[in-house]
Amino acid sequence: MKIPFAENYKIKMVEPIYRSTREEREKWIREARYNLFNLKSSQVYIDLLTDSGTGAMSDRQWGAMMTGDESYAGSSSFFNLKEKVKDLFGFEYMLPVHQGRAAENVLFSVLVKEGDVVPGNSHFDTTKGHIEFRKAKALDCTVSQAFDTENDFPFKGNVDINQLKLVLETYPREQVPLIVLTITCNSSGGQPVSMENIRKVKELADIYDVPLVFDSARFAENAWFIQQREKGYQEKTIKEIVREMYSCADGMTMSSKKDGIVNMGGILAMNRAEWYEKATVFNIMYEGFVTYGGMAGRDMNAMSVGLDEVTESEYLETRIKQVHYLGEQLIDYGIPIQKPIGGHAIFVDAKRFFPHVPVEEFVAQTLAIELYLEAGIRGVEIGTLLADRDPATHLNRYPTLEFLRLAIPRRTYTNNHMDVVAAGLKNIFDRRDQVKHGYTIEYEAPIMRHFTVGLKKF
Secondary structure, three states, X not given: OOOOOOOOOOOOOOOOOOOOOHHHHHHHHHHOOOOHHHOOHHHOOEXXXXXXXXXXXXXXXXXXXXXXXXXXXOOHHHHXXXXXXXXXXXXXXXXXXXXXXXXHHHHHHHHOOOOOEEEEOOOOHHHHHHHHHOOOEEEEXXXXXXXXXXXXXXXXXXXXXXXXXXXXXXXXHHHOOOEEEEOOEOOOOOEOOOHHHHHHHHHHHHHOOOOEEEXXXXXXXXXXXXXXXXXXXXXXXXXXXXXXHHOOOOEEXXXXXXXXXXXXXEEEEEOOHHHHHHHHHHHHHHOOOOOOOOOOHHHHXXXXXXXXXXXXXXXXXXXXXXXXHHHHHHHHOXXXXXXOOOOOEEEEEHHHHOOOOOHHHOHHHHHHHHHHHHHOEEOEEEOHHHHOEOOOOOOEOOOOOOEEEEEOOXXXXXXXXXXXXXXXXXXXXXXXXXXXXXXXXXXXXXXXXXXOOEEEEO
């Protein structure tokens, strides 16, 4: 008999979670104005809102926290992290920040000005928000295969090289401050970028003298997919692949709440001294002194260990196989999801799930609410709400894909919990024709509205 696959860890601590009734959930979601961000965590049974900062740290990480150096300037924890970043990614300069969007804020304060364009592969919400806040424009150059959820193309996070070249030919150099490459590409379904594509983007960036920066929240998962799916990388270690990836980058932003496996923190790193000198000014204004930024010493210590653990194949195999375990169940049930299954989440195709619900009524948000009502599971809409309004016309932007994202925290839930998620979605799918309408907006913020929006039933 073949020995079955099992997790590469054992559980040392548990936290109780509450199974609510449907009547309770109906009351709570109504009080939350049908915005899942407004729910209390105690009102959620299985929380798949995000994998950001929601994972479980290892005993090594907890041990490292106990020796954190909380000195305001020059702490040993900072130098531990700086050394780890240089060893793993190859960057000489590093600034700690409180999370990924803070790294974007500092870097874009240095590089992005009004009227600029920033090409990339499906910029995520905070990236696009920081660009548009500066009255610049994010241009999506993702490959067309990413927008067909049934297409099994293995690297749907790739940049369309011809499309990127057209952008670089169309706009003058001074109007294109950088290219942002998101690895893995969250908005396209947690999809990886191939090493071949990374190198082609870098070649084009060099030809047009435009810096290339990686949004690195899930860099290790991207490296794992390269190892598993790209010819010539099966015998390389994850750390070797990561170093090769970052040899093509001029800088990186990172939310360490994902592949740093910590609850709070992030980094901005680069090899350009002139960027670093300018960025330190904004880091001190927005985050804190250059050797702690937005992070405590204990968190920097935990992140140093997390970066080591996340780049081991055994950890990544365990993490990604759980995501695939859920995805394969949903495929067996006939539930439409983004294929191939990505690294950190399952992305349910809400348009194909509820083809009769108009996109104007926020079909992916409608599915997210139905899943909460059905089983107490909290996901997040990656669709029209998140896409926000066009800054010029103030009209809703309707993306090609409307996703319910189910982001799975690291080392947090068991496969029994994944079974609950699959059953909840199947129950809704079996009665999908009964859901006739979605929701309309009662209140929205002028930017990144999905975090605080207030809705009502249509």
